[in-house]
Structures are given as structure tokens and as C-alpha cells.
Amino acid sequence: MFVLLTNDDGISAEGIQALVAEFSRHHEIAVAAPDRERSASGHAITMDRPLRARPVEQIGLAWAISGTPGDCVKLALSTLLPKRPDLIVSGVNRGPNMGIDVFYSGTVAAALEGLLNGVPAVAVSLASYAADLDYAVAARVARSVAERLYQKSALSRTLLNVNVPYLPQEKIKGVRSTRLASQHYQTAFEARQDPRGHTYYWLVGEPLPEVGAGEDTDIAAVANGFVSITPLGLDLTDFDRLNELRSWSRNTGVL
Ligand code: MN
Numbered sequence: 001m002f003v004l005l006t007n008d009d010g011i012s013a014e015g016i017q018a019l020v021a022e023f024s025r026h027h028e029i030a031v032a033a034p035d036r037e038r039s040a041s042g043h044a045i046t047m048d049r050p051l052r053a054r055p056v057e058q059i060g061l062a063w064a065i066s067g068t069p070g071d072c073v074k075l076a077l078s079t080l081l082p083k084r085p086d087l088i089v090s091g092v093n094r095g096p097n098m099g100i101d102v103f104y105s106g107t108v109a110a111a112l113e114g115l116l117n118g119v120p121a122v123a124v125s126l127a128s129y130a131a132d133l134d135y136a137v138a139a140r141v142a143r144s145v146a147e148r149l150y151q152k153s154a155l156s157r158t159l160l161n162v163n164v165p166y167l168p169q170e171k172i173k174g175v176r177s178t179r180l181a182s183q184h185y186q187t188a189f190e191a192r193q194d195p196r197g198h199t200y201y202w203l204v205g206e207p208l209p210e211v212g213a214g215e216d217t218d219i220a221a222v223a224n225g226f227v228s229i230t231p232l233g234l235d236l237t238d239f240d241r242l243n244e245l246r247s248w249s250r251n252t253g254v255l
Helices: 014-024 069-080 099-103 106-116 136-151 218-223 239-252
Strands: 002-006 028-034 053-055 062-065 087-094 121-126 159-164 174-177 189-193 199-203 226-232
Touching (some): 002 014, 014 136, 062 069, 106 226, 121 136
Parallel strands (some): 002 028, 028 062, 121 159
Antiparallel strands (some): 053 062, 159 226, 189 199
């Protein structure tokens, strides 16, 4: 396979270095990643300033890009890469990307950008913020998932969002196919004073316990020691509401 690696923690993050080590032993790779951490940048793209792509020769075919994860994938696919990649792998992210996290995640957005361009993609996150994380198990899981995805041509327009529990490989109980949890965060900002006496705000929201969550969610799978794999699509249309809306607009004659 020819695999494009990217992330949102920046090109020097340990998570992407683990992917480089794991994939380069078995596949041809290229790397296009932000030149600094761009976590929680979502699917932002840069339109008001130029992008710089600095080659990183120590890695090989690699660029550190002065943009978002979305910029990196767009620029790589359209301009930088000598040929189209078979697959994009984004990660390994430091921290989980489950439930509503996928709306904010740069890791997932980079994979979505691949899918928008017809390249299947895997987003991989390690569900821990511990110090000195070891990404080797998550990188092996990423390669295993990527190779299986590549072998299934029926899954060519697929994005798999993978979350790996932070456990030794022998303690991981297996793999579960999951749906996104609907867990929400309490939105809270801590107000502080800067040295000049002005107030600033810092996001401190904690996850709220999920009410009535099923065992089939990504969060439940990881909490129970399984690797969670959720297929994500590009269509946000709420089809149940669409049917309601059709009858509503027919009956009320909005226009
Ligand atoms: Mn990140």
C-alpha cells in the first residue's frame, strides 16, 4: 500500500512517529502533518494566508505544513504527493475521539478530508492522556485495521474511527463495531484575571455521564477493554426529521 500519514498533534508528536515506525516497515509511506499541535481544530481550512510545506528529510517523503489537518490532506492529495495514496491514516491521537468529540477532532477531520476526496481513511486515537504514553500497540492496531480495510474493496468509500484502550496488548479483549455515543460535555469556562487586570476564559468542561447509553457505543467498548471501530459517513442529514419536515412544509405552506 501507499499510505498517507497525518495527525492533529503535529508532525513531531510521538503518536505519528509510532505510525511512521509501524507502517514504514511494511508499506510505502508519505507524511503530511501540521508543523505544530492543531488539536480540536475540527475541519477548518486556511483561506486567509499562505501555507508553507517544509520537507522533513529525516522522515522521508514528509512535509511539516503551517496549516490545519484538513489543509495537510488537501495539499498532499492535490499537490505534494507524486501519486494518489491507497489509504490515509490519521493519528495516533493523544486522547480519545469518541461520541461528539468527532465534531471537534482534527484527527477525524483529516480522515474525513480523505473520504471527501474518495480515499478511504482510518482515524486512530489512544484513549488516555497519561504522561509518557506508549503508542506501539495503537500503531499495530492501526496497521491491522488499515490492511483489512484495503483488502475489502467494498469498503473503499469508508472512514473507520478507531479508539484503542490504553492497555497492554494481551489485556485488550478484542474489537467491537460500535456507534458514536451521544455523551455530552458540561460546557464550563473558568474566568481568570490576566496580569493587566482583564478577564480571560479557559474551557474546563467535564464529560457528563451518559443516560441510557447502550453497550454498542464507542465509549462503552473502550471502557470495557475493547478496541472500538465506528464507521463514519459524510451525510449529516437527519432522515427522520427530513420526513417530518416534508409533511410540515407541505401542510403549513411556508412559501
Ligand atoms: Mn490531538
